[in-house]
Amino acid sequence: MGKHKNILLMIADDMGKNMTCYGARNPHTPHLDRLAASGTRFDAAFTSTASCSCSRSVIYTGLHTHENGQWGLAYGKQHFQCFDHIESAPKLFNDAGYLTGIIGKVHVGPDHLFPWTVRQENNRNGEEATSRDTALVADRASAFFERARAEDVPFFLTIGYIDPHRHAWERGGFGNREGYDPRIKDVKYDPNDVELPPWTTDVPEARREFAEFYRSINRLDQGVGLMLDALKRNGFEDDTLVIFLSDNGPPFVNSKTTLYDAGVCLPLLIRAPGQEAGIANPNLISYIDLLPTMLDWAGTSTLPLSSPRKGRSMLPILTAGTTHPAWPHVFGSHTLHEITNYWPTRFLRTHKFKYHRNLRPESPFSFASDLYVSYTWEGIRNSAGGDGDKILLGKRKLRDYLYRPAEELYDLERDPDEVRNLAGQAAYADVLIEMRKRLEVWQLETRDPFLLRDGVSLLAVKRYVEHGEKIDLPDRFDMPADRPGNKGVRAVQWTDDGLGVSSGFWSSA
Template sequence: MKNILLIIADDLGRNLGVCGETCIKTPNLDKLAAQGTYFDMAFASTASCSGSRSVIQTGLHTHENGQIGLLRGFTGLHYFTTFDHVESSPKLFNEIGYTTGIINKVHVGPDSVYPWHWREESATRDVAWTAERAAAFFSSVNEDPDKKPFFLTVGYIDPHRDHTRGGFGNFKEYPGIDHLAYDPAEVQVPEFLSDCPEVRQELAEYYSAIWRMDQGVAMLLAELKKAGHEDDTLVVFTSDNGPPFVNSKSTLYDAGVHLPLIVKVPGAKPGVINPNMVSFVDILPTFLDWAGHAELNDKPKAQWGGGHPELELNNKRQGRSFLPILNETTTLPEWDHVFGSHTFHELTSYYPTRYLRTRRYKYHRNVAWQLDFPFPGDLYGALSWEGMRNSEEAKIGQRTIANYIRRGPEELFDLEADPNEVNNLAKDPAHQEILLDCRKRLEEWQLATEDPWYFRDGISTRTIYNHIDAGMKMPDRFDFDVDNPASRDGVISRYK
């Protein structure tokens, strides 16, 4: 049997011992990493919960699959969903004869696009309950006379914030789960945050939620073993986006998208630290490869814009299986970059950005750069943000607040010299060749993925392709120039 267990933490950054974390205790996840492969350079496409989960479950970036923002929230102000035509992992695996299921956090929709056979959605942080429901799923599979393989997704709520100003769900005790309190004075403040009392207080609570989630993973894996499936199940553990703090979650800076990824393949070499760059769009192709259906990754996806043949480009998933490189401990030239896409968090948090990340450089294209960078509601109300904005320095880590809120149309960072992405080199004459190369590569990717946010003269070329083909002249620039509105010298004659 070729079973799959996908485990997704909520808002967990590189906060595991295997990532180099020395303050937070994560013995069970570190043990899982020691039994399999840890990808040290794994990147989410986007840094928002629903969007990232949709990428994992579809193998498509958010601007391809339609889940460009949060599915829903307690305010009820947003309801972004995946396109009806998208083939998700439950749909694909149902078709090839798997029993599919999801337990605890789901956060993608609509249900018709994600037709899991077994669905137990919950907002509980009771990780013992989650393990119990997984045990029930495994028992059901074992009792099935057809003996079909399974694909189960388990989505933890931890370590996401709760609905208080600085809490992470640690106010409640759960039977069989140990609570570990951390001293705010002893936490390690990451470089993307400022060291102030409010940040330390929230980090201590965040650490406790990670400890609870780590216990839950141990319980879950124990149930997998008890059910007799430890040796025939591909186990993947990851997170949806980085920590729930400003300068991380909802941004495409590395703090928001550079995440842990642990892969345990039965019989594979243990304890591998893999340095190759992989993307979350590679996860579904990996699952299909493991199941013996790699050919489904080449199945054409539905057309953008309702099926216009004129818009046909690379009409397949961009991801690829990382099973062939699972045991690599050196870098491979063909695994040296990733792309990403963010458009909305909440309905009111609009800031479309696309990124290219190589080993050394990070390039951001901020499409609506004239807007202030928006705050997710839970981060704006957080004690940590209040503490940083009212501190004497008024900084977010090494970044000024002005630098965080007001960004240019392009950002280029040399990550060797500037790992926190603070010094924007986009206008540096010495880096113009690199900038132009990154811009070209990103735009080629936008076109290959049929990105509606491929803008020229302040408008999406995807919405006016027919006018361009009819001879309309269009200036070759990102934004509309109010001081030079003429288009008579326009040079754009293409949309692809």
């Protein structure tokens, strides 16, 4: 290993575990499989939230979206931005003397908080980014590597691939009609032969779209191969921590924008120079752990931060082939996608159980625009003769997807598809109470304004209690319209810092 410790971070856009190294039959991903075989494949890696900008903000800041301020998408009318005091990965690595760069999709803001030295975005003004031409991306990365070598400095380079995101304005498209560098071979898939994930419905429209989706993934895979070749050709293969991941799940209904595993349990491949190869790591990893890992690798983990981070470096368990007791759970936080997709929810996941706390259960779950216009949704919504009580999204009833209760609890060992909600079953009451309590403690620790009682934020009313006011705030999730009174109702027990958490059971009704 040389004197510099470099980092190459590659982020796919809207890709699940659609890789042969994760057991998928198609698409073909030989280059990603090669990366997995030379390093570590994490089988239980979780983004905090299943939305592009939000997830990227977690990767770059080590903070959940309700901590860093990136509540929703960054572009257009959405215009969600991180808080001004937040330090990002490019800022921290600039301070550490690294040459920083990003090629392709950025999708976070504001720009001054993400000061990459080299920024080749090419998708401003609503145009499709040229990073779908993954050979061109590899060439630009090679030029970046050459600059780092000429300046004799370590580098932190992020590749924001556009693939396999849906095309920005082509219904059912995945960028497959565009022309590309001849080094990229167009690999097509027969819709009748594609492997559909268990969370979608087998309709002809889904088969056609997944064939195009897999075609885009194969193009991405070839680009990763060219990227790794460029890294080796420039002499950095033995000096670089290589990370490949996706920002959120595939762009289909019942995956992207949901906190079910289909939306948040994602591919994560990491290769560190000199590490043991071919590791399948089962530990529960959160994307808040990525920034601490990269800083740890670079030897800059002591840099001062304005906001405390709960994430940890994964390097001590990078080659662990069994579960470690210090990594027992992950949390997640989703509030918005597009500005009209307001449906706040939080989750806690262990190896056995998954708990969802839905903050607006009275509202139907909203559709992201690219999912709504998809041919797959068109086919699903008209399946089963158009009978809403019989339409399924995978194994989940469409009605249960659209209308979700305040709490969901799933036994993942028996129900990995998260379709049989145990929250109302007496046999699981103790599990529910414990999971609820652990989630709310996390909400307190991360100052989540969506820790609610009686439909109001405990964090928002905190200042009144701090100034000596007595507030009889009912210890219930929401305010029932037929019984809004707070007299004779069990009240929140306030703690010393002015916030209250109850471990008992209450009803949202």
